[in-house]
Amino acid sequence: MDSTKLFTSDATFWLQSRLPSSSLSWLSALTIYDVLKIAGTLILARTILVSIYRLYFHPLAHVPGPTLAAISPFYELYYDVFLGGEMTNHCMKVLHPKYGPLVRTSPSKVRSNDPESYHVIHAMGYKTERDPNFAKVWNLHRSIFGMTDAKLHKSRKGLFGGLFGRQSLAGFEGAVQGKCKVLVDEIKRRCDSAVKKEQTWEWVNVRNATCALTMDVMMEFLADGIGSYNLLESPNFYGDIIESIDLTTQLPHLFRLVTPIAMFLHHYCPKSLKYTLAPYLIQYENLENRVREGVDKYKEAMESGKAKPTQYLVAHRELLPKFDINAEDYSIEAMVMFAAGVNTTAYTIQYTLYLLAKDKVIQQQVYEELRRLFPEKVSGQDTTDSFDFRRLESSKLLFGVIQEGIRLGDPLPGVLPRVTTSHGLNVNNTYLPPNTVIDTTCTQMHQHPAIFPDPKKFDPTRYSGSPERERLSKYIVSFGGGSYTCVGKNLAMMELFVTISRLVWEFELEVGEGLKGGWEAKDRWVAAKVGGDAVLGFRKRVHA
Structure with missing residues (x-):
């Protein structure tokens, strides 16, 4: 028997067995095409009725x-x-x-x-x-x-408050300064090599360099360096984990469309197939294992009383006792801290350096401001490699540069639905x-002309006056707002001030050939640089 007729016959039999035969005599003449027409009509009718409701009777009509x-x-x-x-x-x-x-x-x-x-x-x-x-x-x-x-x-959130407070983070500033020194020393070495080759500039992929910095900083912050990738010491500051972090944070738009499928694959798909469909997960799960390794080692050391003193503030040491009931939950939080603390901070540093490379006048003003803030370095009395964070953030100019870097770079352009x-x-x-x-975005706040006149302009002087600094700062919302404000804001600001100041002090900056047409980025929920690598020129600065 033809399969179409068989299907129709079976469907008819099913209906006839459940309804009075007198009312279903017409079903015996139905074909599969008739069934499809009826189904299509019902679907169309439902669509029309739902559309009318949503347009005219819905609570948001x-x-x-x-x-x-x-x-x-x-x-x-x-x-x-x-x-x-x-x-x-x-x-x-x-x-x-x-x-x-x-x-x-x-x-x-x-x-x-x-x-x-x-x-x-x-x-x-x-x-x-x-x-x-x-x-x-x-x-x-x-x-x-x-x-x-x-x-x-x-x-x-109450468990994290003390750790990310300004006073507490003062115990971690030395680690940020130390990682920044590793970055500066490596760029200096490359600049020296460029001079030997009679090249004016050393061209550096700042996306790789800044991600390497923030990743190494976060590994130091979480576990005193346990499981660190040490990307600052790798060739071209690169590691496959950078791509994995980027891809993971750039998938929300797509996953909104296929969330049930993605969740099913995450929980039930064999690893071999999962890695074939999404190779980036190999590195991401490797990162999870490293983070968990750090958590487990700290937990064992604390339980046995063998935890050694650390040079800097370490998140595991501070937070694990608060998660004594469920260390698995803390491992998840540690992973989130790592992912959240790498991409957006690194992107903001990249973009701010690009703005300074493009605007030589402001770049020179920042250098002169550093000379004013640290006269002991100019005179040679202080030969250390650190720039005190508290002094840096007291500068109106540096504050304005950082705020404009956040505003124009817009590291988190995606929606924040409530x-x-x-x-x-x-x-x-x-x-x-x-x-x-209710959807809101940082972009629509940062580019609002009523708040920021000429919103595309890089203008650190917007924040010069005390009233303006306070008024405008509340509209820089990349760290969220209200009860859901990012707990890591203070750490990110420390990295921004220290890294950008140190690089401007040590180097002159130049826009790479691929960026002379501008910086192009896409909203992948986080900002994603498109249209070529983020390459800037570095040249060792001569201090008068």
Whole structure:
């Protein structure tokens, strides 16, 4: 018998066995094509009814936005997944100018670009919570980074407060200075080699160099160097782990589309097949093993009373006792600290160096500012290789340079979705009911002309006056805001000030050939440099 007729016959028999025969006599004449037509009609009818509901009767029907966005989530996914992270640009250039500061971008989602509303959405006190659907993308529900329950997040965050405080981190500054010295010494060596070859500049891939620095710093911070890759000592500062970290942090847009599939493969796919589908996971799991090794060794040493004194502050030593019930949870947190502390900080350093290489006037001003801040180095009384962090951050010019590097570099351009709680929330004089997802981005804050006039301009003097410094700083939001502010902000700022100052003191900077047309980046949730390597020229500076 023909398979089509067999299928139709079986379907008819199934229905006839469950419904009165008098009402189903017409089924015997149905073909598979008739069944498909009926199914298609029902699907079409449902789609029309759902679309009408979402357009006119949904709790967000009063929020303006494109019709397609109100009907389907695929409007947003089209721009972020298929066009590669273009939704924010589309909002800034098209949607907000047309519909206003609050736009409906999906059936149950809105996006706000109003600077004042940002601090309502990301307020202290958990007036909104993390979007659980977005948190699933990272598969980190047991980590401070992925926790959606406000009480659990508050409790877990409390364990980290002391470690990342300014006073506590003073005990780690020596390690940051030491790693920075390794980087500077290696670039100096290469500059000397370039001079011997009669080359004016030594061209350095600053993406590799800065990632090597931040990775080695984080390994020192977590486990006193246990399991460190020592990338600062590797050829061209490179390691395969850099690519793995980049890929891992750049997948959220895609994973939003295939989260169930990705989670299934993560938990049930054989490792051999998993590594074939995603080779970067080999290095990533190697990193996990190194981090866990550091945790286990510290745990064993502490339990046996054989833990040795360390030269610098070590996260494992400070935090493991607080996780004595479940060391596995701490291993997850340590992994998150590593991943979060590498990519975004390194990218900001790269971009700030690029801005200084492009603007020779400001580059020279920074050098002169360092001479003013550290006269003992100019006179030769201090020949050490460190620049005191507290003195560096007291400089208005250096503060402005770092803030502009964060603002223009925009290391975290992706959305930071929050969900309204049972009370709802008023945003832009518009009531948003419970369970509404509100998207905000750092990009839309950092590029808002009402806050930063001529927003594309690199202008460290924006922050010169005390009122302006305080006012503008609250709109630099790459570290998040409110109750979910990044716990590692102080450590990142220390790395930024120390590294950039040290490199400008030791070297003149020049834009590489591939960057003369500008720095091009894409929103992969984190910023991703595209269009060629980030290469800058370095030349040893002669101190007068």
